[in-house]
Amino acid sequence: xxxxxxxxxxxxxxxxxxxxxxxxxxxxxxxxxxxxxxxxxxxxxxxxxxxxxxxxxxxxxxxxxxxxxxxxxxxxxxxxxxxxxxxxxxxxxxxxxxxxxxxxxxxxxxxxxxxxxxxxxxxxxxxxxxxxxxxxxxxxxxxxxxxxxxxxxxxxxxxxxxxxxxxxxxxxxxxxxxxxxxxxxxxxxxxxxxxxxxxxxxxxxxxxxxxxxxxxxxxxxxxxxxxxxxxxxxxxxxxxxxxxxxxxxxxxxxxxxxxxxxxxxxxxxxxxxxxxxxxxxxxxxxxxxxxxxxxxxxxxxxxxxxxxxxxxxxxxxxxxxxxxxxxxxxxxxxxxxxxxxxxxxxxxxxxxxxxxxxxxxxxxxxxxxxxxxxxxxxxxxxxxxxxxxxxxxxxxxxxxxxxxxxxxxxxxxxxxxxxxxxxxx
Amino acid sequence: xxxxxxxxxxxxxxxxxxxxxxxxxxxxxxxxxxxxxxxxxxxxxxxxxxxxxxxxxxxxxxxxxxxxxxxxxxxxxxxxxxxxxxxxxxxxxxxxxxxxxxxxxxxxxxxxxxxxxxxxxxxxxxxxxxxxxxxxxxxxxxxxxxxxxxxxxxxxxxxxxxxxxxxxxxxxxxxxxxxxxxxxxxxxxxxxxxxxxxxxxxxxxxxxxxxxxxxxxxxxxxxxxxxxxxxxxxxxxxxxxxxxxxxxxxxxxxxxxxxxxxxxxxxxxxxxxxxxxxxxxxxxxxxxxxxxxxxxxxxxxxxxxxxxxxxxxxxxxxxxxxxxxxxxxxxxxxxxxxxxxxxxxxxxxxxxxxxxxxxxxxxxxxxxxxxxxxxxxxxxxxxxxxxxxxxxxxxxxxxxxxxxxxxxxxxxxxxxxxxxxxxxx
Ligand SMILES: Nc1ncnc2c1ncn2[C@@H]1O[C@H](COP(=O)(O)OP(=O)(O)O)[C@@H](O)[C@H]1O
Ligand SMILES: Nc1ncnc2c1ncn2[C@@H]1O[C@H](COP(=O)(O)OP(=O)(O)O)[C@@H](O)[C@H]1O
Ligand SMILES: [Mg+2]
Ligand SMILES: [Mg+2]
Ligand SMILES: [Mg+2]
Ligand SMILES: [Mg+2]
Ligand SMILES: [Mg+2]
Numbered sequence: 001x002x003x004x005x006x007x008x009x010x011x012x013x014x015x016x017x018x019x020x021x022x023x024x025x026x027x028x029x030x031x032x033x034x035x036x037x038x039x040x041x042x043x044x045x046x047x048x049x050x051x052x053x054x055x056x057x058x059x060x061x062x063x064x065x066x067x068x069x070x071x072x073x074x075x076x077x078x079x080x081x082x083x084x085x086x087x088x089x090x091x092x093x094x095x096x097x098x099x100x101x102x103x104x105x106x107x108x109x110x111x112x113x114x115x116x117x118x119x120x121x122x123x124x125x126x127x128x129x130x131x132x133x134x135x136x137x138x139x140x141x142x143x144x145x146x147x148x149x150x151x152x153x154x155x156x157x158x159x160x161x162x163x164x165x166x167x168x169x170x171x172x173x174x175x176x177x178x179x180x181x182x183x184x185x186x187x188x189x190x191x192x193x194x195x196x197x198x199x200x201x202x203x204x205x206x207x208x209x210x211x212x213x214x215x216x217x218x219x220x221x222x223x224x225x226x227x228x229x230x231x232x233x234x235x236x237x238x239x240x241x242x243x244x245x246x247x248x249x250x251x252x253x254x255x256x257x258x259x260x261x262x263x264x265x266x267x268x269x270x271x272x273x274x275x276x277x278x279x280x281x282x283x284x285x286x287x288x289x290x291x292x293x294x295x296x297x298x299x300x301x302x303x304x305x306x307x308x309x310x311x312x313x314x315x316x317x318x319x320x321x322x323x324x325x326x327x328x329x330x331x332x333x334x335x336x337x338x339x340x341x342x343x344x345x346x347x348x349x350x351x352x353x354x355x356x357x358x359x360x361x362x363x364x365x366x367x368x369x370x371x372x373x374x375x376x377x378x379x380x381x382x383x384x385x386x387x388x389x390x391x392x393x394x395x396x397x398x399x400x401x402x403x404x405x406x407x408x409x410x411x412x413x414x415x416x417x418x419x420x421x422x423x424x425x
Numbered sequence: 426x427x428x429x430x431x432x433x434x435x436x437x438x439x440x441x442x443x444x445x446x447x448x449x450x451x452x453x454x455x456x457x458x459x460x461x462x463x464x465x466x467x468x469x470x471x472x473x474x475x476x477x478x479x480x481x482x483x484x485x486x487x488x489x490x491x492x493x494x495x496x497x498x499x500x501x502x503x504x505x506x507x508x509x510x511x512x513x514x515x516x517x518x519x520x521x522x523x524x525x526x527x528x529x530x531x532x533x534x535x536x537x538x539x540x541x542x543x544x545x546x547x548x549x550x551x552x553x554x555x556x557x558x559x560x561x562x563x564x565x566x567x568x569x570x571x572x573x574x575x576x577x578x579x580x581x582x583x584x585x586x587x588x589x590x591x592x593x594x595x596x597x598x599x600x601x602x603x604x605x606x607x608x609x610x611x612x613x614x615x616x617x618x619x620x621x622x623x624x625x626x627x628x629x630x631x632x633x634x635x636x637x638x639x640x641x642x643x644x645x646x647x648x649x650x651x652x653x654x655x656x657x658x659x660x661x662x663x664x665x666x667x668x669x670x671x672x673x674x675x676x677x678x679x680x681x682x683x684x685x686x687x688x689x690x691x692x693x694x695x696x697x698x699x700x701x702x703x704x705x706x707x708x709x710x711x712x713x714x715x716x717x718x719x720x721x722x723x724x725x726x727x728x729x730x731x732x733x734x735x736x737x738x739x740x741x742x743x744x745x746x747x748x749x750x751x752x753x754x755x756x757x758x759x760x761x762x763x764x765x766x767x768x769x770x771x772x773x774x775x776x777x778x779x780x781x782x783x784x785x786x787x788x789x790x791x792x793x794x795x796x797x798x799x800x801x802x803x804x805x806x807x808x809x810x811x812x813x814x815x816x817x818x819x820x821x822x823x824x825x826x827x828x829x830x831x832x833x834x835x836x837x838x839x840x841x842x843x844x845x846x847x848x849x850x
Contacts (some may be wrong), residue, residue, distance in 0.1 A: 166602055172596075333615055
């Protein structure tokens with residue numbers, strides 16, 4: 001490795017990656033040893049927006065190499081972005097993996113100077129969940145798995161489980177991921193609500209809708225409150241980018257990748273991201289319906305998955321709380337919250353607040369996918385633009401309602417009702 | 426200075442302080458030069474709970490030397506406490522002093538290895554505000570000055586004024602003041618709500634009242650919410666201990682000292698601390714009334730000061746916001762919140778939330794002063810215990826009301842009404 005200003009950094013390609021592997025014993029052994037290195041297949045598959053992802057396979061093993069370059073991949077070097085996001089991605093993968101190994105790929109290797117993560121290759125038939133949702137594939141365990149992942153990662157990194165001493169140490173460390181937070185602040189909480197030349201939408205159909213987002217004072221006051229909460233509140237170590245493109249699935253397996261936005265922030269940001277993207281998937285189904293497949297059953301499955309994800313999350317999160325109620329978690333000390341009545345009251349209040357936060361953040365994530373810079377393939381793959389715009393408008397209107405009126409929703413059932421009503425308007 | 430495990434630290438006394446001064450040019454010059462060093466007067470005046478404070482005067486100058494020892498002064502070395510609190514006190518004094526030099530003593534010198542701050546001596550007739558309130562002295566500029574201090578320090582260290590990049594850097598740094606935060610968490614948010622052998626109250630009079638605090642489920646759920654907010658929400662660089670014992674006053678001057686609990690936390694914690702301690706002063710007046718001075722006028726003055734402090738704070742805070750609305754503060758970007766209607770809505774919502782936070786935190790600070798470890802001289806100086814208990818009970822009941830019902834108060838006028846009602850029950 002060369003050194004210099006970049007501390008040894010150089011962008012990898014298929015060729016230099018082989019050299020890199022040769023000098024990295026842990027990766028060599030993942031491939032089955034030196035003898036296999038002459039039989040490698042390397043394929044760049046990064047379909048994501050930010051980074052480069054190489055699948056490395058040998059006859060006896062495999063891994064994925066993900067490298068961050070000092071800019072945003074899909075924009076190019078006109079939008080610089082710290083390579084150190086890889087450091088925070090590796091930290092979060094390791095921490096979330098420790099807490100929920102079933103649903104997070106193992107990290108084999110991390111090289112901070114090269115901004116390179118070596119991790120488990122999620123072999124086929126794993127595909128990106130979003131693609132499965134577009135294809136109309138049901139994942140019967142998805143709600144089960146995702147609620148498990150969210151309950152564990154969020155509970156165990158919160159003050160319900162930890163001392164404030166450990167918490168503050170971790171918060172301070174993750175403050176270093178500021179550039180990624182700033183990207184979220186801009187593209188989720190700001191750009192959709194102002195004129196910005198990186199915004200786009202299905203024009204001219206949604207011109208008026210985009211304008212109405214920018215001119216909705218109540219919406220803007222609400223988004224400001226969520227933005228401040230996102231910037232100020234270190235509630236748990238969140239994934240930070242938990243849309244359906246950050247989840248890889250088979251019928252049996254659910255794996256969460258790509259936590260490079262990992263940061264101590266409100267839990268509702270993760271829950272909302274996931275639920276909000278499921279809602280987008282739901283609203284896109286009309287656009288994928290054909291004469292032979294009206295997608296009605298599939299819409300029902302999505303609806304059930306939304307409902308179950310929240311219900312199971314709530315149940316599991318509260319079970320963890322009950323299980324650890326005598327632990328060192330400092331938010332609710334056992335000698336104060338030691339009787340069933342007060343614990344029940346506290347839990348009810350906590351979950352109610354978390355529910356409203358999740359609806360707010362989820363709605364914000366929906367809005368930005370329709371009138372902001374980064375759109376979702378669920379809608380983009382609907383070729384007929386007028387048809388796409390109808391789906392998007394319905395989703396946008398529901399999101400506006402959720403963002404503004406979230407306090408009025410008491411149960412996920414009420415949200416489901418609103419989704420259904422919004423999809424036939 | 427000796428070195429060793431303590432990195433040169435040694436506790437000062439009147440004698441070693443002279444040696445220390447001699448080797449510290451900036452302090453020598455504050456005293457008027459070498460020639461004055463033979464004519465020093467040194468007096469230890471620390472009446473506070475935690476640290477040692479020396480007033481150093483020469484015929485030509487003066488300063489105050491404050492040193493933190495590795496334990497809590499009023500408890501002794503059985504309660505260890507990091508000396509590095511002095512570092513965070515110095516940081517906060519400098520930052521708040523930069524933002525509001527009129528009301529913060531100048532820092533002349535800071536020695537981290539000695540945990541020693543050299544600062545302006547607030548010469549007589551400056552006294553601790555709490556003592557003035559007990560003596561029944563009116564300070565006509567107090568509300569003006571304190572609202573000024575709070576508006577400036579809180580606004581200018583918040584995201585209304587700063588970029589999230591600068592904010593996160595500062596937040597990470599102040600995470601280091603974790604031990605002081607933990608002290609607050611324990612004595613403000615936990616101990617009063619559980620049996621703890623460091624709690625005390627005017628017994629036996631308040632035995633039942635203390636018990637009722639520990640058994641009030643709704644109160645306990647509310648205090649948990651405030652505790653989490655205190656631990657998680659990095660809204661602004663707060664003083665962290667802004668009671669009336671941290672303010673020195675004359676008729677013309679108001680100076681805020683002792684920000685060793687400085688930390689990024691909810692603004693309402695400072696505002697509430699100050700208002701809550703004024704309310705305690707108010708409720709203590711009955712105990713200080715004599716046949717020749719019924720304290721009625723003085724109670725009116727305190728009430729007016731409470732009302733004015735909030736009203737002026739709100740006005741000044743909003744003026745700063747208006748003034749800097751086109752700046753780089755990232756909570757409300759100008760190109761989104763650029764019209765008078767939406768700005769007004771946003772400000773109204775912000776101030777309403779801040780008002781409720783302040784009431785909640787203020788109430789928490791009142792409660793802990795009546796049934797927790799550290800009491801206030803306002804009540805302690807009422808010798809007749811049954812009379813004292815009556816005053817304390819009224820204050821406690823009001824505090825419980827404020828904590829539980831704070832969302833129902835829309836204006837400071839309504840709070841004033843509740844205070845008045847609570848004082849004649
Ligand atoms: N561990 C993995 N196993 C298999 N494929 C992966 C793995 N990690 C990433 N990928 C593939 O690479 C794509 C981009 O990865 P991702 O981590 O989302 O990068 P980005 O940060 O650029 O969005 C994913 O959509 C997926 O197709
Ligand atoms: N700058 C100062 N000028 C004059 N007196 C001061 C000054 N700083 C502190 N004191 C006196 O010392 C006392 C204790 O100081 P304080 O900073 O509150 O210490 P502690 O952290 O121990 O509470 C104050 O109540 C006040 O009487
Ligand atoms: Mg990705
Ligand atoms: Mg990514
Ligand atoms: Mg079916
Ligand atoms: Mg003090
Ligand atoms: Mg102090």
